[in-house]
Amino acid sequence: MRRPTRIEGYAIISEDGMLAGPDGTMPDSLKFEADQKFFRDGMDGCDVSIHGRHSHEQQPHSGRRHRIWVTGRVKTVEREDSEPRVLLWNPEGASFEEAWDALGVDGSLGVVGGTSVFGLFLPLYDVFYLTHAPGVKLPGGRPVFPEVPARTPESILSHHGMKPDAPRMLDPAKNLKMVACGASLLLVAALLVAAELLELGEHRADVELGRLLLGLGPGTGRRFFLAGGF
Numbered sequence: 001m002r003r004p005t006r007i008e009g010y011a012i013i014s015e016d017g018m019l020a021g022p023d024g025t026m027p028d029s030l031k032f033e034a035d036q037k038f039f040r041d042g043m044d045g046c047d048v049s050i051h052g053r054h055s056h057e058q059q060p061h062s063g064r065r066h067r068i069w070v071t072g073r074v075k076t077v078e079r080e081d082s083e084p085r086v087l088l089w090n091p092e093g094a095s096f097e098e099a100w101d102a103l104g105v106d107g108s109l110g111v112v113g114g115t116s117v118f119g120l121f122l123p124l125y126d127v128f129y130l131t132h133a134p135g136v137k138l139p140g141g142r143p144v145f146p147e148v149p150a151r152t153p154e155s156i157l158s159h160h161g162m163k164p165d166a167p168r169m170l171d172p173a174k175n176l177k178m179v180a181c182g183a184s185l186l187l188v189a190a191l192l193v194a195a196e197l198l199e200l201g202e203h204r205a206d207v208e209l210g211r212l213l214l215g216l217g218p219g220t221g222r223r224f225f226l227a228g229g230f
């Protein structure tokens, strides 16, 4: 089965890790021109976008891109009749690989949200761009990942083998910073070793994925550790 050449996530969040308020809408306090531009430029480099019902990217060039629309309103995957570039996908009924095959496009994927969709790709991102809105708190809001606020977005990304770069200033006047968290092969390998050694059942999926990403066979983590790799 084919897969995207690259998977990128984009979100702007409050200090408590929310991407929208408790009413499910994105408040003006999370809207910044510099972040919108960063998002627009990034998505223009993606061939396909993916989002849920309330998170269409709504950018000037969105219509040119292929789109996967995540929804419970279809059983597996279906083409949207009125929009031939759009594929409707239900993750309960079909795997992402099946949806990607059905879309029939080669190229990169930009993940636009919301919460559940960002969560679906957690083990698969090449990079997640996280912009932090300074001084904004949205208690009881929609979190960027399903496990927030029990855990911070950064600790969740790190748990999935992603390492933050130095923050990049998007708007100095507003102290608006973006942190790119990139997949670290060393971290994925370390997680793989730890999960194998400790035989943590709940991390089995991550271990399998780590092996897949690294092209390794079962037991590799343990052998690497025993051979003094760490």
Ligand SMILES: NC(=O)c1ccc[n+]([C@@H]2O[C@H](COP(=O)([O-])OP(=O)(O)OC[C@H]3O[C@@H](n4cnc5c(N)ncnc54)[C@H](OP(=O)(O)O)[C@@H]3O)[C@@H](O)[C@H]2O)c1
Pocket: 010, 011, 012, 013, 018, 019, 020, 024, 025, 026, 030, 051, 052, 053, 054, 055, 056, 070, 071, 072, 073, 090, 091, 092, 112, 113, 114, 115, 116, 117, 120, 142
């Ligand atoms: N700050 C940011 O960077 C950012 C990013 C993205 C979104 N947002 C904001 O966050 C809010 C939307 O959040 P949301 O959590 O409601 O997101 P959403 O994913 O856009 O919408 C949720 C709906 O999409 C469908 N869906 C999503 N995931 C699904 C899954 N795994 N399986 C089946 N169906 C699924 C379901 O609707 P149906 O089954 O009815 O189709 C679900 O009710 C909006 O205000 C949006 O503007 C902010």
